[in-house]
Amino acid sequence: MSGTERDRERVDPAAAEHDSAGRVLNVLITGASSGIGEAVAERFRASGAKLFLTGRRAEPPSTLRPVERYLAGDLNDETFVAQVMDEAVAELGPIDSVIACHGLQADGALTEMEVGKALELLEANVLSVFSVLKHAVPRIREGGGQIVLVSSRLGLVGIPGQAMYTAAKGGLVMLGKGAAVELAPRNIRVNIAAPGLTETPIIEAGIQRHSDPEAYRAQRAATIPMQRLAQPSEVAEAIFFLGSPASSYITGAVLPVDGGYTAA
Template sequence: MTSHVPTPPRVALVTGATSGIGAEAARRLHQDGFAVLLTGRCGERGQAMARELGSNTACFVPADLTRDGEPDRLLDCALDRFGRVDAVVNNAAADHTGELLNVPTDEIRDTFEINTFAAIAVLQAAGRAMRQSGGSIINVTSRLATVGVPTMSVYSASKGAMKALTAAAAVELAPYNIRVNAVAPGMTRTPLYEAWVSSHKDPEALARKVADGIPLGRLATPQDVAGAIAFLASPSADYITGITLPVDGGYTAQ
């Protein structure tokens, strides 16, 4: 009698997976049948996420992606733990606001270190790990890679670089059957957003103003963005590469 060997599950690596969009992307991919390696800087939240998803199909590896070699170490951890890597969600990022003419050079460098340079390093490590079997890389950019908003110029530039890289990398990595796409969230109801709104004198008025500027009349939820990420990681998107998918309620269509 021939014994049946179960096919190993698909495996995803999610950076910035301890809160907001990254956490919801990890939950959604896990729900869709992926084993998930979570990474981020907050060990307490990361371990809690891994326990929530289940120790057999999820694990947390703390990492500072701005350190040399960390992205390769994460891919090695995923391969050692699960035996393969099918999708990488390149989500880790840092926010930045400030009047452009007064932004110190060190703040510009710090923003690009995590939002651009570290994200490029993750893409490179993912591509090397996927060269033999193919896979899907999903960069998380922003509506601000396309439109201008005062005080957000440095952040916009860091995300705009990733939007351009997505298209170029998709063409370069296509011979390896590696798909590279991006999602570009609009204003999303994350803890960072809640903290920003709460810091204003009239949070309710500000929230209404933000929603009124979006054609669909509401902010995105992390689940909205996670759904787009899950689609791009799925077999339904097997012939899609090089795109940036807006998840912004029509904001950039105006």
Template structure:
């Protein structure tokens, strides 16, 4: 990097654990200056220390009023601009669809859809105002495209983010802003590990889950991070409005 070149900056929401922290690690390895957000100050500072000097942490609950704008403003103040947004922050939800309380529906959509929209708007405005274009990668789910019992509310929230991806890609293209999605399948995150451990026979559950995937294994967070890194990179300069399934071929069946 020459003295006149500015290091590319990525903002990763939900970047303090699971898939999010692996995305942050990959982008730092690729030379980005990465701003991570999360609710936990403790986890966020740990990520910042791990990835120093190319990481900054901004604590935020993105469901709070004005949080998205504040996070983007902080990121710009800390780094000088945003080139990439990875919209990764999300919460899980399971429950029989007909019995899910309205409060749980709202909470799921507030994080997985409404907060993601607000961050996309705020980051998109920053990219527009800087007149350099940019890349937005929304982390959705295979469940945005298939039906699984007890996952209806979560699926709907991720489906909203998938629909936003295609609409935003078309609308923001004249600004030089690309918008794509990555749809992880079953991935070995702390939430997955907790779920497996809670089963009557964890080993049998792992075998059953892997057997349903054409590639025969559960994804590692690095698999998802690699797809995000591609869509964020200049190598994907002519790619917008797509969703890449990172699911070992599950959706291809």
């Protein structure tokens, strides 16, 4: 039995996520090489969905299956974005769900951040997602589909030292809302997930740079009503809901997945 056949055999047909016509979902996920994006891919994979993944890292995620495709590159490059969409359709057929998990985080006081860094934040978190939407929408299955943009709790509130990051993530929220209204007549739903502090490799690396990592972790957790950081799998569950037919009458919504941070 080939590797492809073995992987197909592992999927439980009864658990497979289907659209309203009974088809297994074709799902495109950006930022899928690590962290939340990798967890989202795992959640859709467990549902039986067919995946096309992209990310910046040259190496594919270790969870990639032989039946799946991973394409590495820079989504700030519109030519690469168009290539991703063409190859995704060639691999999967018409797309049902697009999950945009990519982005860039950077700290910096307003008066100290260089304009180039500010532009980089806007390009990575807003303009590249605009490009994904521009090229993905024409490839979404006739009859409709769903798009999820992954923003941040800091797209909803401001904190010192993050003014440009909050501006970028807040811009992503409004991009999603505008797209939701524009695309609703085509039955393409667009929703936004706003994760809080999540135990991804990037966040963990930041914690470990402090002289007392565990004390710093506890300090950050104390700012969250639930008193802990999220697990990537918890965020992935919320994104999976928005990116599947289970949320069929929800569009233009922002779903905080932040342990109560933005409610406090």
